Amino acid sequence: MAKPQARSFELTWGDFLPPEAYVGDKAPTARVGARQEPAAVRWLLIGSALAFLVLFLFLPLAAVFHEALKKGWDVYVAAIAEPDALAAIRLTLLAALIAVPLNTVFGVAAAWAIAKFDFRGKNLLTTLIDLPFSVSPVISGLIYVLLFGAQGWLGPWLQEHGLKVIFAVPGIVLATVFVTFPFVARELIPLMQAQGREEEEAAVVLGARGWDLFRRVTLPNIKWGLLYGVILCNARAMGEFGAVSVVSGHIRGSTNTLPLQVEILYNEYQFAAAFAVASLLALLALVTLAVKGIAERRLAS
Amino acid sequence: MSIQVQGVTKTFGEFVALDDVSLDIASGELVALLSPSGSGKTTLLRVIAGLEWPDAGRVLFHGEDATDTHARERRVGFVFQHYALFRHMTVSENVAFGLRVRPRPVRPSEAAIRAKVQDLLELVQLGWLGERYPHQLSGGQRQRIALARALAVEPRVLLLDEPFGALDANVRKQLRRWLRRLHDEVHVTTVFVTHDQDEAMAVADRVVIMNHGRLEQVGTPEQVRAAPATEFVRAFLADDDGDASGIIPSWQPEPSFSSRTAHAMSSGRVPLLG
Amino acid sequence: MSAVTLRRRSVLPGFELALGFTLLYLGLIVLVPLSATLLKTLTLSWEAFWDAVSAPRVVASYRLSFGAAALAAAINAVFGLVVAWVLVRYRFPGRRLVDALVDLPFALPTAVAGIALTAIYSQNGWIGRLLEPLGLKVAFTPAGVLIALVFVGLPFVVRTVQPVLEDLEPELEEAAATLGAGRWQTWRRVLLPAIAPALITGFALAFARALGEYGSVIFIAGNMPMVSEITPLLIITKLEQYDYAGATALAVVMLAASFLLLLLINYLQWRSRKQDLSS
Numbered sequence: 001m002a003k004p005q006a007r008s009f010e011l012t013w014g015d016f017l018p019p020e021a022y023v024g025d026k027a028p029t030a031r032v033g034a035r036q037e038p039a040a041v042r043w044l045l046i047g048s049a050l051a052f053l054v055l056f057l058f059l060p061l062a063a064v065f066h067e068a069l070k071k072g073w074d075v076y077v078a079a080i081a082e083p084d085a086l087a088a089i090r091l092t093l094l095a096a097l098i099a100v101p102l103n104t105v106f107g108v109a110a111a112w113a114i115a116k117f118d119f120r121g122k123n124l125l126t127t128l129i130d131l132p133f134s135v136s137p138v139i140s141g142l143i144y145v146l147l148f149g150a151q152g153w154l155g156p157w158l159q160e161h162g163l164k165v166i167f168a169v170p171g172i173v174l175a176t177v178f179v180t181f182p183f184v185a186r187e188l189i190p191l192m193q194a195q196g197r198e199e200e201e202a203a204v205v206l207g208a209r210g211w212d213l214f215r216r217v218t219l220p221n222i223k224w225g226l227l228y229g230v231i232l233c234n235a236r237a238m239g240e241f242g243a244v245s246v247v248s249g250h251i252r253g254s255t256n257t258l259p260l261q262v263e264i265l266y267n268e269y270q271f272a273a274a275f276a277v278a279s280l281l282a283l284l285a286l287v288t289l290a291v292k293g294i295a296e297r298r299l300a301s
Numbered sequence: 302m303s304i305q306v307q308g309v310t311k312t313f314g315e316f317v318a319l320d321d322v323s324l325d326i327a328s329g330e331l332v333a334l335l336s337p338s339g340s341g342k343t344t345l346l347r348v349i350a351g352l353e354w355p356d357a358g359r360v361l362f363h364g365e366d367a368t369d370t371h372a373r374e375r376r377v378g379f380v381f382q383h384y385a386l387f388r389h390m391t392v393s394e395n396v397a398f399g400l401r402v403r404p405r406p407v408r409p410s411e412a413a414i415r416a417k418v419q420d421l422l423e424l425v426q427l428g429w430l431g432e433r434y435p436h437q438l439s440g441g442q443r444q445r446i447a448l449a450r451a452l453a454v455e456p457r458v459l460l461l462d463e464p465f466g467a468l469d470a471n472v473r474k475q476l477r478r479w480l481r482r483l484h485d486e487v488h489v490t491t492v493f494v495t496h497d498q499d500e501a502m503a504v505a506d507r508v509v510i511m512n513h514g515r516l517e518q519v520g521t522p523e524q525v526r527a528a529p530a531t532e533f534v535r536a537f538l539a540d541d542d543g544d545a546s547g548i549i550p551s552w553q554p555e556p557s558f559s560s561r562t563a564h565a566m567s568s569g570r571v572p573l574l575g
Numbered sequence: 576m577s578a579v580t581l582r583r584r585s586v587l588p589g590f591e592l593a594l595g596f597t598l599l600y601l602g603l604i605v606l607v608p609l610s611a612t613l614l615k616t617l618t619l620s621w622e623a624f625w626d627a628v629s630a631p632r633v634v635a636s637y638r639l640s641f642g643a644a645a646l647a648a649a650i651n652a653v654f655g656l657v658v659a660w661v662l663v664r665y666r667f668p669g670r671r672l673v674d675a676l677v678d679l680p681f682a683l684p685t686a687v688a689g690i691a692l693t694a695i696y697s698q699n700g701w702i703g704r705l706l707e708p709l710g711l712k713v714a715f716t717p718a719g720v721l722i723a724l725v726f727v728g729l730p731f732v733v734r735t736v737q738p739v740l741e742d743l744e745p746e747l748e749e750a751a752a753t754l755g756a757g758r759w760q761t762w763r764r765v766l767l768p769a770i771a772p773a774l775i776t777g778f779a780l781a782f783a784r785a786l787g788e789y790g791s792v793i794f795i796a797g798n799m800p801m802v803s804e805i806t807p808l809l810i811i812t813k814l815e816q817y818d819y820a821g822a823t824a825l826a827v828v829m830l831a832a833s834f835l836l837l838l839l840i841n842y843l844q845w846r847s848r849k850q851d852l853s854s
Binding site: 034035036037038041042045046048049050052053055056057058059060061063064067102105106109110112113116117118119125127128129130131132133134135136137138139142143144145146147149151152153174177178181197200201204205209210213214232235238239240241242245246258259260262263266271274275278281282284285286288289290292293 | 585586587588589590592593594596597600601604605606607608609611612615654657658660661662665667673675676677678679680681682683684685686687688690691692694695700701702722725726729745748749752753758783786787788789790794807808810811814817819822823826829830833834836837841
């Protein structure tokens with residue numbers, strides 16, 4: 001085929017010329033761009049992607065509302081207005097109302113320290129903040145049982161003082177705080193790092209101090225990232241199941257959150273009621289997605 | 302391989318990038334497309350390459366209509382402004398790419414590919430960089446690798462999109478001389494795009510001056526300087542004329558880019574590029 | 576105020592306050608409880624620990640939890656890549672809506688997902704009904720676990736790969752085309768290697784998420800010991816039986832796996848950031 005290649009710098013043009021049939025002899029191709037697949041491949045890919053998403057996303061979402069309304073609107077409303085359901089709603093809201101602001105303050109503080117200052121151990125700190133993310137929900141609840149449960153470290157002390165953490169509301173709040181711990185921080189840290197320190201430094205030179213500095217300079221810059229983190233934190237706080245299941249006593253009417261209430265109703269074969277309560281959470285999820293979308297778009301611009 | 306562009310028009314939405322452009326490029330010529338930024342010269346280059354489809358008009362290679370031919374079948378070599386080297390491949394793998402993706406019947410053997418790659422790397426004076434990755438190279442080195450990669454498939458036409466645009470002034474000057482020498486050796490029809498008139502005048506056989514998607518003038522550097530065809534050409538050339546004061550130093554014939562010279566260059570006795 | 580030597584001086588206020596609060600909160604909420612768990616394990620003798628974590632029922636649960644998580648992450652890697660490609664490269668009606676909905680598994684409570692998936696795949700469910708004549712059961716089998724884990728991991732691969740696809744230089748594909756590569760060759764030799772790091776990171780994230788998943792799995796799983804019982808459920812079962820030691824031992828195993836995964840993911844992300852900077 002090729003003649004032996006002498007090591008010369010003359011390009012041996014012609015040794016690799018392909019047969020004439022390969023050159024310019026083809027029938028004109030349908031106009032497919034240099035970066036495009038043939039139309040058939042494109043539609044196949046779109047079809048596969050949509051089929052996958054319909055199967056795994058749309059169907060479950062549709063099923064929730066379908067099952068909730070299957071027995072009619074009256075049954076639906078009755079299930080939600082039921083005292084145990086209302087108590088669950090109250091407890092869920094309470095847990096979220098405590099966990100979300102606490103973790104938001106933490107997130108802001110952590111992001112402020114990490115993004116605006118240099119110190120040793122920053123990477124370790126960031127990794128530690130991420131820890132709750134990687135821990136299984138059941139274990140997130142377990143660790144509090146081991147600490148505050150009857151057999152835990154502080155168990156005897158709590159019993160002595162008549163305080164209940166596990167199988168009571170405080171335990172539920174604690175578990176919720178743990179699982180939603182990193183959300184706001186994870187969102188704010190890279191954002192504030194990308195925004196740098198110059199604006200704040202300029203403000204300091206101009207005489208701004210402390211809280212004023214934060215409120216007037218930093219906060220406006222991070223507000224969409226903050227919203228994004230808060231809304232995700234809230235969604236997880238209201239929807240947490242595994243961790244809360246472990247620390248709750250499953251006592252209807254007092255230590256049940258909405259997700260736990262769903263489980264109880266479902267296990268008692270009250271499917272319509274279970275799905276009715278679940279539909280509230282699904283609506284929350286849709287609102288979360290909507291707000292998230294808005295925050296994302298503002299963040300990107 | 303000659304190129305004929307006939308009546309090519311290309312619009313992007315409202316914006317007219319090319320307006321009824323016709324151009325003949327002879328086989329083996331080195332032509333510069335010159336204009337201020339945004340005047341359609343890159344679009345024309347991409348239409349010739351098959352990376353854009355014209356809304357009207359034709360592109361012919363050596364008399365054959367190539368307008369509907371896909372970019373991969375046109376056998377054009379394209380060198381991008383920002384090199385577009387494959388980051389995850391070594392320099393050798395980059396240069397060998399075009400040969401490795403050939404269909405089996407026309408693919409050379411591995412040994413032949415490696416030999417050819419080495420030849421090309423030595424042609425661009427980077428024979429020692431084969432195992433490096435693109436991010437380990439300087440801008441000028443990356444550009445030469447991009448050129449070697451384009452040449453590996455023996456294109457009928459070589460197209461360069463602002464090849465030296467991303468490099469600093471000294472490297473630009475060296476590389477432009479080097480490109481001229483390479484062309485003298487290899488004789489591939491070459492079209493390159495630039496907004497730098499010194500570059501165009503110093504390197505090209507003929508210069509094509511464009512403005513807002515239309516051709517203003519086509520001619521040798523001397524012709525264009527001596528007799529600007531339109532007001533735009535006159536004004537454009539008068540701009541940043543620096544100290545040339547109208548007298549163009551004619552292209553000095555240099556020792557041919559022969560194998561002996563190249564040998565000497567690559568062994569360090571004749572410095573070509575720093 | 577004395578100079579703090581651990582950090583560079585800065586004119587910005589609030590460092591001590593912010594860092595102090597951060598460390599205090601982190602310690603109280605995360606570190607102390609986690610340490611308590613680890614310390615509790617130390618009270619177990621090595622044999623007791625080993626017996627607890629290597630009992631047949633436990634090992635069966637590992638196989639299911641780890642195996643299903645890995646398989647689900649792999650399925651998500653393949654289809655997540657297709658979804659990301661389709662969302663970035665193509666235009667079709669409803670694309671924006673679909674893009675927003677990809678995040679549904681992030682926002683939907685796991686229990687809701689659990690009962691919804693069970694409803695769909697049980698015998699009279701929308702899909703269960705279709706599979707029944709074929710003799711395929713999904714609900715209350717390990718297959719159900721797999722389905723649930725695919726759901727929870729779905730957004731991870733898509734959201735990790737999407738930005739990389741969006742930032743990909745078009746010139747790379749054009750260069751490959753002018754060099755004669757067909758579309759499939761360009762995909763295999765140029766595009767796939769470029770997104771491989773993101774794909775692997777996405778896989779690792781989906782795997783980590785699926786590993787500890789509880790809420791969406793227990794409804795559809797069947798929860799039969801040795802067959803369709805996941806490790807988190809086993810931990811709860813032990814807790815309910817007051818076998819705190821056993822539960823803790825299992826928890827430590829899962830924590831170790833989670834921590835290793837966390838390190839791996841951080842490493843992958845660090846490496847890809849380094850590569851971005853050096854090119």
